[in-house]
Amino acid sequence: MKILVCLKQVPHKDARLELAPDGKWIADANIKFEINDYDNYALEEALRAKDKDAATEVVVVTVGPDRVQQSLRTALGMGADRAVQVWEDGLAGADSLAIAKTIAAVAKTEKCDLVLMGLMSDDTNYSLTGPMLAALLGVPHATGIVSAKLDGGQVEVERELEGGALEVVKLPLPCLLTAQTGMNEVRYASLKGIMQAKKKPLDKKSLADLGLSAGALAPKVKIEKIYTPPKGAGAEILSGSKDEVAQKFVGKVKELGLL
Amino acid sequence: MAKTLVVAEVQKGALRESTLELVTLARKLGGELASVVIGSGVGGVAEDLAKRGGGKVLVADDGSLANYNLDGWTRAIAKAIEAEKPELILISNTPIGWDVAGALAAKLDCGIASDVIRIEPDGGELVFVRRMFNAKFDARLRVSGAPRIATVQPGANEPYSGSESGQVSKLDGVGGDGRTKFVEIRVAPAGGHDLTKAEIIVSGGRGLQKPENFEAVLKPLVEALGAQMGASRPVVDAGWLPHEYQVGSSGQIVSPKLYVAVGISGAIQHLVGMKNSNFIIAINKDADAPIFEVADVGIVGDLFEVVPALVAAVKTAKG
Numbered sequence: 001m002k003i004l005v006c007l008k009q010v011p012h013k014d015a016r017l018e019l020a021p022d023g024k025w026i027a028d029a030n031i032k033f034e035i036n037d038y039d040n041y042a043l044e045e046a047l048r049a050k051d052k053d054a055a056t057e058v059v060v061v062t063v064g065p066d067r068v069q070q071s072l073r074t075a076l077g078m079g080a081d082r083a084v085q086v087w088e089d090g091l092a093g094a095d096s097l098a099i100a101k102t103i104a105a106v107a108k109t110e111k112c113d114l115v116l117m118g119l120m121s122d123d124t125n126y127s128l129t130g131p132m133l134a135a136l137l138g139v140p141h142a143t144g145i146v147s148a149k150l151d152g153g154q155v156e157v158e159r160e161l162e163g164g165a166l167e168v169v170k171l172p173l174p175c176l177l178t179a180q181t182g183m184n185e186v187r188y189a190s191l192k193g194i195m196q197a198k199k200k201p202l203d204k205k206s207l208a209d210l211g212l213s214a215g216a217l218a219p220k221v222k223i224e225k226i227y228t229p230p231k232g233a234g235a236e237i238l239s240g241s242k243d244e245v246a247q248k249f250v251g252k253v254k255e256l257g258l259l
Numbered sequence: 260m261a262k263t264l265v266v267a268e269v270q271k272g273a274l275r276e277s278t279l280e281l282v283t284l285a286r287k288l289g290g291e292l293a294s295v296v297i298g299s300g301v302g303g304v305a306e307d308l309a310k311r312g313g314g315k316v317l318v319a320d321d322g323s324l325a326n327y328n329l330d331g332w333t334r335a336i337a338k339a340i341e342a343e344k345p346e347l348i349l350i351s352n353t354p355i356g357w358d359v360a361g362a363l364a365a366k367l368d369c370g371i372a373s374d375v376i377r378i379e380p381d382g383g384e385l386v387f388v389r390r391m392f393n394a395k396f397d398a399r400l401r402v403s404g405a406p407r408i409a410t411v412q413p414g415a416n417e418p419y420s421g422s423e424s425g426q427v428s429k430l431d432g433v434g435g436d437g438r439t440k441f442v443e444i445r446v447a448p449a450g451g452h453d454l455t456k457a458e459i460i461v462s463g464g465r466g467l468q469k470p471e472n473f474e475a476v477l478k479p480l481v482e483a484l485g486a487q488m489g490a491s492r493p494v495v496d497a498g499w500l501p502h503e504y505q506v507g508s509s510g511q512i513v514s515p516k517l518y519v520a521v522g523i524s525g526a527i528q529h530l531v532g533m534k535n536s537n538f539i540i541a542i543n544k545d546a547d548a549p550i551f552e553v554a555d556v557g558i559v560g561d562l563f564e565v566v567p568a569l570v571a572a573v574k575t576a577k578g
Contacts (some may be wrong), residue, residue, distance in 0.1 A: 256538055
């Protein structure tokens with residue numbers, strides 16, 4: 001069995017995000033990056049399939065500039081077998097469909113039984129690439145899964161709905177699944193894993209390598225501007241020393257008749 | 260806007276409120292309105308939508324559409340698009356909406372803006388406004404070409420409340436086999452930790468840094484206030500607390516008299532679960548955290564210093 005895991009590198013959860021001068025993205029030159037949290041769960045699910053059956057091959061793919069190689073090495077350190085990076089400058093500003101088309105070209109050459117990725121990314125929060133990729137590959141998909149049971153040529157998954165309800169769906173392989181956070185317990189790369197990762201293959205491909213061109217992937221969706229949301233009335237901020245603030249807190253709770 | 264197609268959603272046999280929110284958006288943009296209702300035995304829902312939303316209501320009614328399935332829904336919406344040739348397709352960003360919309364956009368090779376909260380006409384174009392970076396920033400997107408799709412965040416717009424007289428007609432050639440098979444809906448057994456009736460909830464987030472701090476730092480405040488403990492999703496995802504503690508769209512929806520959010524930045528999914536609380540106090544070290552937008556009172560500071568001071572002050576006040 002061969003599993004393709006699509007990863008995205010996003011700003012670190014604790015990175016202090018500032019807007020870029022052109023107002024079209026964040027200033028990302030000097031911040032830390034990490035693997036998108038949702039994608040970690042997808043990768044873990046693939047590695048668990050490999051734990052059960054050593055013959056399973058796990059290939060990780062991402063679209064991004066050279067800084068993403070660090071995240072790919074992390075994935076290799078966790079246990080993935082190979083990594084593919086696709087990048088050229090023409091992909092800057094690519095929309096979800098362009099990214100999906102790019103990954104589809106990789107997936108077609110890899111001929112996978114299963115494609116796994118996160119439900120959404122923590123930067124744009126679009127949650128579009130997965131279903132788009134599935135449609136481009138002509139395979140069925142299920143989004144936001146919290147469990148997956150592989151059984152021969154099919155997989156039974158639980159999709160998370162609203163209010164804690166779950167929808168159970170069966171899909172034939174090949175198919176694509178997007179992971180909800182919390183679906184499993186994500187492993188850390190071991191020291192041994194990190195050492196081995198240095199020797200694992202990491203292929204960098206251009207669009208031409210995949211028979212694509214930046215022109216053919218021109219974005220239909222453009223970010224005109226991102227900005228800090230206009231402050232509403234907002235909260236009344238309590239000021240003073242921590243003891244003064246605590247007294248004001250007590251005052252508020254008393255006003256509510258709860259103390 | 261020449262024509263908008265609204266993809267309706269049926270929930271427990273009735274029209275889902277978020278569908279009428281799409282009607283509000285479509286009517287604001289002007290132009291013709293069409294909608295499609297997908298399901299089995301949903302003629303009554305379509306009649307309801309015709310009266311409450313108006314326009315042309317297409318019914319994709321087939322036994323195979325009794326439960327959501329990707330292929331059935333994709334085919335039905337594609338048929339409706341073929342019949343109506345809309346310039347804009349509106350879908351609620353629900354578990355059905357986000358499952359089907361991206362695939363549909365790829366099949367049509369068209370642009371899509373997801374989880375939109377507003378649509379603003381600008382000259383002949385449309386600007387789609389949505390959150391990004393887990394609600395830290397807002398973004399304005401331009402989507403070129405037609406048709407284009409927008410999925411819309413439920414609750415972001417008022418449901419349309421007019422009285423209309425739309426026309427219902429049947430959409431043919433829908434239904435048939437799908438590759439994904441619906442098995443069942445499982446409702447998680449109710450946990451022993453019911454937050455929906457709590458008067459005071461003190462919830463902790465990732466800012467507490469490690470599971471032991473829920474016991475050491477948060478619990479004293481919970482006990483001093485006679486509150487119940489809640490948590491944000493990342494805390495539950497990390498296994499620090501069981502799912503029954505989770506407040507948010509995928510956990511419990513709460514509305515206590517007082518909600519204290521400690522070390523919670525305020526991702527949309529959490530805000531949905533607690534924004535209707537009577538009074539909200541947020542404690543966070545980041546003054547720009549979105550939680551302060553819904554809070555009545557904020558304390559900007561290090562929770563490891565602030566919370567023990569609150570505990571001491573509450574205990575003193577109780578005497």
